[in-house]
Amino acid sequence: MDPLVETAREALEAAYVPYSEYRVGAALRTADGTVYTGCNLENANYSNSLHAEEVAVAEAVKNGHEAFERIAVSSGVRDGVTPCGMCRQTLAEFADDDLVVVCDEGGEETSEYTLGELLPNTISEQTLSDADAEGGAEAE
Numbered sequence: 393m394d395p396l397v398e399t400a401r402e403a404l405e406a407a408y409v410p411y412s413e414y415r416v417g418a419a420l421r422t423a424d425g426t427v428y429t430g431c432n433l434e435n436a437n438y439s440n441s442l443h444a445e446e447v448a449v450a451e452a453v454k455n456g457h458e459a460f461e462r463i464a465v466s467s468g469v470r471d472g473v474t475p476c477g478m479c480r481q482t483l484a485e486f487a488d489d490d491l492v493v494v495c496d497e498g499g500e501e502t503s504e505y506t507l508g509e510l511l512p513n514t515i516s517e518q519t520l521s522d523a524d525a526e527g528g529a530e531a532e
Contacts (some may be wrong), residue, residue, distance in 0.1 A: 393500055394464065394494060394502060396419045396421060396427065396462060396463075396464035396494060397419070397464045397466060397494055397496050397502060399417075399419035399427060399429060399464065400417040400418055400419040400429070400444075400464040400465055400466040400496065401417060401466045401496065402417065402429070403417030403418060403419060403429035403430060403431050403444065403448075403466075404416055404417025404431050404432075404444070404466055404467065404468055405417070405431075406431045407431040407432050407433070407444070407468075408431075408432070408433045408434055409432060409434050410434060411434050411436070411438070412434060414432075414467060414468065414469075415431070415432065415467060415468035416431065416432045416443065416444040416465065416466070416467050416468075416473060417429065417430070417431050417444050417465070417466050417467075418430045418431075418444035418445045418447070418448040418463060418464065418465050418466075418475075419448065419463065419464045420445070420448040420449060420452055420460055420462075420463045421460065421461055421462045421463070422452055422457040422459060422460055422461070423457070423459035423460065423461055424457070424459075426452070426455075426457060428448045428449075428451040428452040428455070428457070429447075429448055429451070430442075430443075430444040430445060430446065430447025430448030430449070430450070430451060431444050431447060432444045432447075433447065443475075443476060443478065443479050444465065445463065445465065445475045445479035445482065445483065446478075446479055446482050448463070449482055449483065449486065453486070458486050459486070459487075460483070460486055460487045460491055461487075461491065461492065462491070462492040462493075462494065463475075463483065463491065463492070463493055463494070464494040464495075464496065464502075465493070465494070465495055465496065466495075466496035467496070470496050470497060470498030470499075471497075471498075472495045472496065472497045472503050473495060473496070474493065474495050474503075474505065474510060475493065475510065477511070480507065480510050480511040480514075481511065481514065481515065483507055483511075484507060484511055484514040484515075484516065487507055488507070488508075489506060489507055489508025490506050490507070490508065491506060491507040492504060492505075492506060493505045493506065493507060493510060
């Protein structure tokens with residue numbers, strides 16, 4: 393068993409999911425090997441819910457880490473869940489396209505992707521700088 397997937401499975405146990413009952417856990421390994429976890433936290437106003445990956449990234453950044461090498465994601469039903477688009481963009485803020493994303497398929501099975509495969513042509517600081525240099529929306 394991949395230890396990072398096992399840690400993600402443990403993290404999902406703390407999820408607060410009274411509405412969807414869909415537990416998600418994430419385990420994020422930083423460049424120096426430190427692991428931070430997160431779980432989803434739902435809110436009756438769904439747009440205020442926090443996703444497991446976001447919670448793990450926030451914890452890591454709060455503790456001074458901004459370089460990540462691997463993240464594992466697991467759901468309670470072990471369905472190979474991948475980070476959603478919003479979480480992919482959050483990861484892209486701190487990680488390169490080669491960040492390994494491990495998705496729990498159940499048992500010992502996993503699927504692996506890179507962040508670049510899951511989110512090609514991401515919005516980045518460079519995207520914003522290029523738009524500003526070209527006059528942004530005013531150029532239209």
